[in-house]
Amino acid sequence: MSVIKKFRITKIKNSKPLISLRKISLSFKKNHLILDNISLDISKGQVIGLLGPNGAGKSSLMNLITGVIKPNFGNIIINGEDITQYPVYTRTKKFKISLVPQIGGYFSDLSTEDNLNAVGEILIKDPKLRKMKVEELIFKFELDAVRKVEAKFLSGGMKRRLVISMSLLGDPEILLMDEPLAALDPQTIQMLQTIIIKLQSDYNLSILITDHQARDLLVVCDKAVILSNSKIVAEGTPSELMKNENATKYYFGDNFKFK
Numbered sequence: 001m002s003v004i005k006k007f008r009i010t011k012i013k014n015s016k017p018l019i020s021l022r023k024i025s026l027s028f029k030k031n032h033l034i035l036d037n038i039s040l041d042i043s044k045g046q047v048i049g050l051l052g053p054n055g056a057g058k059s060s061l062m063n064l065i066t067g068v069i070k071p072n073f074g075n076i077i078i079n080g081e082d083i084t085q086y087p088v089y090t091r092t093k094k095f096k097i098s099l100v101p102q103i104g105g106y107f108s109d110l111s112t113e114d115n116l117n118a119v120g121e122i123l124i125k126d127p128k129l130r131k132m133k134v135e136e137l138i139f140k141f142e143l144d145a146v147r148k149v150e151a152k153f154l155s156g157g158m159k160r161r162l163v164i165s166m167s168l169l170g171d172p173e174i175l176l177m178d179e180p181l182a183a184l185d186p187q188t189i190q191m192l193q194t195i196i197i198k199l200q201s202d203y204n205l206s207i208l209i210t211d212h213q214a215r216d217l218l219v220v221c222d223k224a225v226i227l228s229n230s231k232i233v234a235e236g237t238p239s240e241l242m243k244n245e246n247a248t249k250y251y252f253g254d255n256f257k258f259k
């Protein structure tokens with residue numbers, strides 16, 4: 001495996017949770033529970049992977065944290081404050097939550113640079129600081145060669161890099177990444193894995209990340225949880241999950257190998 005992560009599990013285990021989901025239940029229709037009594041803690045600087053089959057409720061869980069949807073029961077606590085009823089903009093501004101959405105997340109008809117400028121204008125008031133931030137992100141995400149190219153003409157990997165760079169404009173503390181590795185070639189996946197690991201080590205970001213390629217996801221995670229039939233059926237470090245019978249039964253199957 002070429003992407004190497006320095007695990008910081010012991011340090012993280014001892015820290016207080018930054019986000020706590022407490023006994024969250026969600027249903028869109030009567031008698032159809034999407035999430036049932038879900039509790040999950042995410043510490044500062046921790047990368048948590050969220051695995052589960054299609055329709056398990058992974059994107060819904062992220063939408064609950066951003067505030068796009070509200071739970072039927074349960075609470076969301078950030079830094080000890082109950083934010084369950086806070087609107088999206090308060091959560092974004094006060095708790096610096098940012099989302100890399102499963103689909104889209106950019107303006108198709110704007111260039112790479114103008115996508116960053118458009119969101120930058122909302123998040124960074126000072127034009128000089130904004131320009132500096134945009135240039136820093138263009139450099140870090142190797143987007144200089146395509147800065148004038150309209151987003152609709154970028155490759156899948158470049159679009160993903162653009163969306164991740166846009167998600168960092170407001171210097172988030174909590175980053176929700178919904179399938180950022182989907183449908184990409186192996187080298188692009190490796191590049192993004194390296195970026196995600198650097199986001200953790202350089203900025204101490206707390207990251208909740210989903211993907212269906214469990215092997216690609218587990219490389220970047222300190223811990224992962226498996227959602228199935230509305231519940232968390234297994235959780236632990238990647239190596240703990242490999243030995244977890246529920247993880248095998250509900251998600252990985254018998255032939256899965258991590259390394």
Ligand SMILES: Nc1ncnc2c1ncn2[C@@H]1O[C@H](COP(=O)(O)OP(=O)(O)OP(=O)(O)O)[C@@H](O)[C@H]1O
Nearest residue numbers: 028029034052053054055056057058059060061102
């Ligand atoms: N706004 C909504 N209104 C009604 N049902 C919804 C809504 N959002 C999600 N659902 C339903 O909730 C369930 C969970 O959806 P969600 O998108 O969270 O799953 P997911 O785990 O992200 O799936 P995938 O792996 O396919 O992205 C699905 O059955 C979906 O149809």
Ligand SMILES: [Mg+2]
Nearest residue numbers: 058059060102
């Ligand atoms: Mg989803």
